[in-house]
Amino acid sequence: MTTGRLLIVMNAGAGHSQAEASRAAIRAVLDAHGRAYQFFLADSGSALPQQAALAVQQALAEGGAVIAAGGDGTLNTVAQAVLPHSLPFGVLPLGTFNYFARAHGMPEDIKAATEALLSARIQPVQVGLLNERIFLVNASLGLYPTLLEDREAYKAQYGRSRLVALWAGLVTLWRARGRLRIVLEHDGQRSKLRTSMLFVGNNALQLAQLGLPSAQQVEQGALAALALRRTGLFTVLLLLLRGAIGQLHTADKVLHFTFQRISVRPRLPYGRRRIKVATDGEVGWMSSPLVFAVAPQPLLLLCPATMETPA
Structure with missing residues (x-):
């Protein structure tokens, strides 16, 4: 004490x-x-x-x-x-x-x-790290930072409540069209992925509510990655429903794994070297590559x- x-x-x-x-x-x-x-x-x-x-x-x-x-x-x-x-x-x-x-x-x-x-x-x-920035709950790129920006705009207009946050998320999904092409380097292996979002969690409670088995590994010293495979609006809404009832792990459109360090290289438009990211609900820009890791x-x-x- x-x-x-x-x-x-x-x-x-x-x-x-x-x-x-x-x-x-x-x-x-x-x-x-x-x-x-x-x-x-x-x-x-x-x-x-x-x-x-x-x-x-x-x-x-x-x-x-x-x-x-x-x-x-x-x-x-x-x-x-x-x-x-x-x-x-x-x-x-x-x-x-x-x-x-x-x-x-x-x-x-x-x-x-x-x-x-x-x-x-x-x-x-x-604590998790995204490059030089820590995160306590989660860090992400792709669709999720856009969801957070829209959520804050709706909160400013309609008040701070979980219902407002849910409605803002649905509106964002309806308008979203972007896709990410990224290269993952993990445990000495490289893989390519096309996704609407890469989400990295450091909070066992949030992961458990989504129904992801990686919640237990996070409590034992790992981070958990979740990526939505290339999907349309209807599929994303179904995935959100599965997440709301704690069954996201059963969806075949979701890739999830645990790690202690990964490097992510997003494919960016010519001349651009930074990408929008979110850490614990705060949105900003970071240079590629993005390194997610457990803080030392x-x-x-x-x-x-x-x-x-x-x-």
């Missing part, structure tokens, strides 16, 4: 009124227990890295723990700053799906999650005292 000050990084600009209410709830719990803390507030997502770096500097100076309050994207940004310094890292889930927090036993209720932090114990947990060092996660998390 860590006894240092809790240095809490939060995107105060995302859902402003909700962020204020969450901050008040966190304060109430910590004040009631006499626990020292400090907030590092970003007014937008682009300001999060700077606030995370300030929190890390403070933690290094005084021996505290850095806490990320937000969804998986916020957690990713803060963890990126924390990981190289081997500092204790805690999470307070405020997102839509909260896969990382849920997989490691953190309650989704903000008061209960703050209470859990007070008696949490450090457990090393696996674990994240020192503050988990509830009753939760045992595999290394």
Whole structure:
């Protein structure tokens, strides 16, 4: 259990009124227990890295723990700053799906999650890497980054809910036409693949919900790759239905395997060297080749005292 000050990084600009209410709830719990803390507030997502770096500097100076309050994207940004310094890292889930927090036993209720932090114990947990960028839940290229961009646009217009996220996904699939041609290098072998999406998972809970047997291997130190073979809209919708009921592994249009490192070379239009990717819900551009790998060092996660998390 860590006894240092809790240095809490939060995107105060995302859902402003909700962020204020969450901050008040966190304060109430910590004040009631006499626990020292400090907030590092970003007014937008682009300001999060700077606030995370300030929190890390403070933690290094005084021996505290850095806490990320937000969804998986916020957690990713803060963890990126924390990981190289081997500092204790805690999470307070405020997102839509909260896969990382849920997989490691953190309650989704903000008061209960703050209470859990007070008696949490450090457990090393696996982190994925896509080139120089870490991912806690998943990383992808192809259709999935487009789904995420459209989802955020719909959330901005209609609100942040899982129903809005589902509707945005259906609209994206209806409009999607692109296909990827990629070369995979895995265990010394090269193979060509044509797919609408390559998805790499580092979260056993998300993979188990999709019905993929690779969830267990992820808990034992691997990453899991999933690719949709070249398919039309109707087939993709059927695959989504299988995923929703946890039977994606039975679909013959899905390629899935586990690994610790793969290199991916997408075929890009002439003159273009970068491709759109997503890490934990955040979309950006990276240069080819793309290397997915298990990070050499674990994240020192503050988990509830009753939760045992595999290394």
